[in-house]
Amino acid sequence: MGKQGVNVGIIGFGTVGTGTARILLENAGVIAKRAGFPVVLKKIADRDITRDRGIPVPEGILTAHADDVLNDPDIDIVVELVGGIHPAKDFILQAIANGKHVVTANKALLATEGADIFAAADQKGVEVCFEAAVAGGIPIIKVLREGLIANNMVSIFGIINGTSNYILTKMTAEKAEFADVLKEAQALGYAEADPTFDIEGIDTAHKLTILASLAYGIPLSFDAVYKEGITKITSEDIAFATELGYKIKLLAITRAVDGQVELRVHPTMVPNDYLISKIDGVFNAIYVEGDAVGATLYYGRGAGDMPTGSAVVADIVDTARTILHGGKRSSGISGSGSAYTIRQMGDVESMYYFRFSALDQPGTLSKISGILGKYNISIASVIQKGRSASSSVPLVVLTHTAKEKDVANAIAEIDAMPVVADKTLVLRVEGKE
Ligand code: NDP
Ligand code: HSE
Secondary structure, eight states: OOOOSEEEEEEOOSHHHHHHHHHHHHTHHHHHHHHSSOEEEEEEEOSOOSSOOSSOOOTTOEESOHHHHHTOTTOOEEEEOSOSSTTHHHHHHHHHHTTOEEEEOOHHHHHHHHHHHHHHHHHHTOOEEOGGGSSTTSOHHHIIIIITTTOOEEEEEEEOOHHHHHHHHHHHHSOOOHHHHHHHHHHTTOSOSSTHHHHTTHHHHHHHHHHHHHHHOOOOOGGGSEEOOSTTOOHHHHHHHHHHTEEEEEEEEEEEETTEEEEEEEEEEEETTSGGGGOOTTEEEEEEEETTTEEEEEEEEOSSHHHHHHHHHHHHHHHHHHHHHOOOOOOSOOSSOOSOEEOOGGGOEEEEEEEEEEEOOTTHHHHHHHHHHHTTOOEEEEEEOOOOSSSEEEEEEEESSEEHHHHHHHHHHHHTSTTEEEEEEEEEEOSOO
């Protein structure tokens, strides 16, 4: 008789490790019933096994040594949940070398070092699964790799960082201070070990790297992603956006344009009547358009112990099916052979919001609009608030569609003018012209 179930070892008993262990222990019955076989949590390694993690674990499964998981011949699946590049990469490569399948939530590692990991896994004939790496509990990897396999992808855009969405939501709805809300997100277990990854768009770019590779067959291209975070957004910009009928959201965008793929992460003004503008707090939402299916939308919690644990356990069960029933699924991440190249950010087109800090003097607006006109940037509307003969006042301009490199050149020229007191804040604007 063949194998009747699978044994799992987790390395990293933090936020996601705890959620994963809780689900495997508390939902063991329902998982076994649905899967048709038991999934047994055999070991959990963490460098601190004395801390109370808030869940009772069976005696003898905790260990302070990752090697106890990696070298245990009874463990079929190693779940890497320590995060970061090293030693996480070394753990995964050692697991693969030992013939074990791997499940990970580590988007930073996959986006930057994934090529080595998938190559090693292919060579050894094991799977590396990563549903939890993008959008927490939303099964977006399965959607792209399986559910929408029939489609040429038109575009993907979404909110895929829970921490920054939590911050923007509270700044908008409660006028809360950025730093206070970031602390809350950290306490809730949403933020990365280094929270600058969340607020500077790096975590979103890691995830977009993975999504774009799955969607367009391009190699993992983290360095090519244009990245801007939310740290420059002020309460003043949020107030202007509200007045104009928009929400500010940190969006990940990839779309196919003329055989090229855009890869960009930046705060974006989204019209209030777009569903994505209503995604609040830690929730994520991803809009995926395929040429056959049309528009589809996926929504759920993007971070936290249990939602992310849900995605990790789904991968464990899928991998267990492979182990018990044979075959090996492709990761969906390809190293080469895509029909697409990556579009330079300068060639991207968008509508824009500019907040100039301009001295309130006669002729200022005409000087600014003159430069915008010189670079083919057409103004849709202008708001100026307040009056001051001596200091600067905010001058807000919304544009029609313009080219990114024209905007960069125009803003550089405008910011060099003596009547402009501070760096201009530029946001891209989604919506219809
Ligand atoms: P945590 O920091 O909460 O957990 C990581 C755990 O691993 C900690 O207990 C840490 O110990 C331990 N650890 C670190 N190094 C080692 C080592 N060498 N050997 C054994 N244990 C080690 O992180 P998260 O659970 O939040 O994140 C884990 C992974 O999941 C990351 O890749 C993250 O990006 C990803 N992720 C996180 C989500 C979330 O909502 N938090 C959602 C989706 C993905 P110590 O505390 O001492 O450092
Ligand atoms: N720090 C990440 C976020 C965790 O806030 O979305 C989920 O990947």
